[in-house]
Amino acid sequence: SLIKAFVADKTFLITIGDRSVTGLIARDQMVGPWQVPVADVAVTLAGYQTYQGEAFAIGEKAPLALIDAPASGRMAIGESITNIVASLINDISDLKLSANWMAPAGHPGEDAALFDTVKAVGMELCPALGISIPVGKDSMSMKTVWEDAGDKKAVTSPISLVVTAFAATSDARKTLTPQLRTDLGDTKLILIDLGAGKNRMGGSALAQVYGAVGNQAPDVDDAARLKNFFGAIQSLNADGKLLAYHDRSDGGLFSTLVEMAFAGHCGLNINLDGLAGDVASTLYNEELGAVIQVRASEADAIAARLKQVLPNCIHMIGDVTTSEAIVIKQAGKAIFEASRVDLHRAWSETTYQMQKMRDNPACAQQEYDRILDKTDAGLHAKLTFDPSD
Template identity: 55%
Template sequence: MTAIFDNKPIDLPLDVLLGKTPKMVRDVKTLKTNGHGLDRSAITLEDAVHRVFHLPAVAEKTFLITIGDRSVTGMVARDQMVGPWQIPVADCAVTTASYDSYYGEAMSLGERSPVALLDFAASARLAVGEALTNIAATQIGELKRIKLSANWMSAAGHPGEDAGLYEAVRAVGEELCPALGITIPVGKDSMSMKTRWQQDDKTVEMTSPLSLVITAFARIEDVRAMVTPQLRTDKGDNALLLIDLGEGRNGLGATALAQVYRQLGEKPADVHDADKLAGFFNAIQRLVAERALLAYHDKSDGGLIVTLAEMAFAGHCGLDINLKSLDDDMLSVLFNEELGAVIQVTQDKLEHVKQCLAEFGLADCVHHIGQAVSGDDICLRHGNHLVYQQSRQTLRMWWAETTWQMQRLRDNPACADSEHQSKQNIQDPGLNVSLTFDPNEDIAAPYVLTQARPRLAVLREQGVNSHVEMAAAFHRAGFEPVDVHMSDLLGGALSLDGFHTLVACGGFSYGDVLGPVKGGLNLFCLTIGSETSLKPSLTDRTRCL
């Protein structure tokens, strides 16, 4: 403003606004963990898969998702659940900006807190990298369009943590993000991630490792232009490609595999090349824009074996995998958590996709590892050697057992048991419809053209929060919705004369989405409904609720 108008409308010393902030002195010492390679003497592949699929960081998280309403606002284009079988494996969230356009926003998360036990900087870099690989399959455009929010959590003052925090901030703020051309305009911090208490006359401490949670967000022009982890077997011959940004490094330090065997490991994953990470994002963006991908899923917690299994769960299909182009150490190949992704393409586009990835410098990162097949069998080979074979349904139930047990503790056990049992039905057709009409036919058009829009009262009461999307739905169907609050009716400021019908919406007044509807209609029938011609239908509706 000073440069434009050549004046100073506000000219105050900062200490007047903020007070004199105290000077802080930090005595910082760098401490490094001496990790050790995994002791594999008691690890078998079969046992490792069983354990990792039960680890909360890897396992299904329906218990967290279904406790809330995923459709509030009516503008959620992509929630956690993917495909007809509603598997919670979505890489990112997508919302629309309005009810009458396809513009919107995409959001994703990234975090690798356990890695900070071995390498503070690597943990921070991986958080940024994971946020980008999660959001990559939504058509955004240039990488610079993405903005990041950083949530830092650290036990300030704990030996080694202050130096580690500085190392992590420098790694992403001064090195990785500038190299990628993206910024971190917002964020927050929690610097007291340590608690201390007295127990049996002893002082006990619990300290959380350094954690950086990155949220990536970006504007998108078409919310329909996204690819999910759902594998397709109805598009003819297909191919699965692994894009390994670790380029065979296969570090197992601080992985899910290490955790389930109560070990830490030595060398963790990392962002080894910022240029290749940027090239990965740009290549996926081009392929998404060209509609060249059938499915996409990033490689994260649990490693390649979990990535493939989650894609098979979403697609309700089997896998025929051959890892002959990868290292023969199957534990490190299947359970390393280096950045990357698995993509599915049709066979006729395979060479084009490989060429596109090569143009962005990823030729050495791409491996053709197999295909999705119909059926329930998941088969992994290395050349002619059978490495692992299991039914998809067995893996699915292992993956679901943790959420089932959590729901049994929190919710009605009978309901949790019923839901879990339904997942065992291999013949479940998933969500499907049998339409008796053509959804492409706009039946409201003739009435809209004649301006014959029935007036609709959208009844609103305390706790109602879905009235806007309800009005939008009726408006698209040819009605003229009007916001009608119960206080306006009770006070006589508004009358129902001239309305053809009304609708009551859901909310949270009475702890459930039907509560506000039931309460609002009861109040209406007892006070106002008796004075209208709508009373019989309102009374019947209330009785049903």
């Protein structure tokens, strides 16, 4: 699933644009010393003499509409929230959403599905969360028809809701990233499973690998749970308890974990004991959720704090290592083991192939081969002066 376009490295799309216009960009797509494009949220500063600014994040789950259109809308809202929560925001009610609706109006069943989805989002979920949608747009002609050698053909898009969340952030320096830290002593990884063990696989990347859609879509079953999650992450971030954060989305828990390892140039020791379901559904379901990195000395206290507001959602799943190995265990046995470099190369192969066709092939090859260099220190400061002077 790592090579699927919606999961894989998208550097080829990002590097064609300037990510530093205005000089007020506090958080762009590229994360950490090795500039891995895994950021959950964008953050800009309000001025040159302040740390206050604005946070932006996107959520979309169009494939789920093939199974359950209202669920796809709720999940788009949910994903925008699990992304933007990485920035420091006072309250969930400070969020404002832009809703971009797309549908094949007039296609059998789609008008009713659109109505049900708008109702689910605009009249049920968002009011329950205390969030407003003051702006948006629509494209109601998401169907094309043509003739080929006398045969009539058509392509029809499912209902698609793209949600953009906006909020003021009080301190851009407190924005969390997926970069795992190996310079702060022993740490632990905690999974926050907002699906509460349901592990619904419909519309997932794994389902698409097998040419399937599925029949049960992930959903936002409890608005209060999502609201509590937002508040808990904000509280822990404000207290300086979180070292890294990454939401669970396309590709499931497996993609979340390896992307964090890519950004941190580190290994993982993951234990699935205590998680419900079989290995495939545990690692590849795309229910809402997140993985956080915390100090080992504080892990139990943080887990207990989270369990108070998110019962049946908190799992200690492993730790970070300085090796290159990604190891996943269950019942004391290693069920998966691979090197970070090999997984990173697989994840970046799509962008490499695109860059090779579009840009200078030698440069594309050089950038792709950089992943092989385990001694690469990444971006770092090299002062040519004494800052104390």
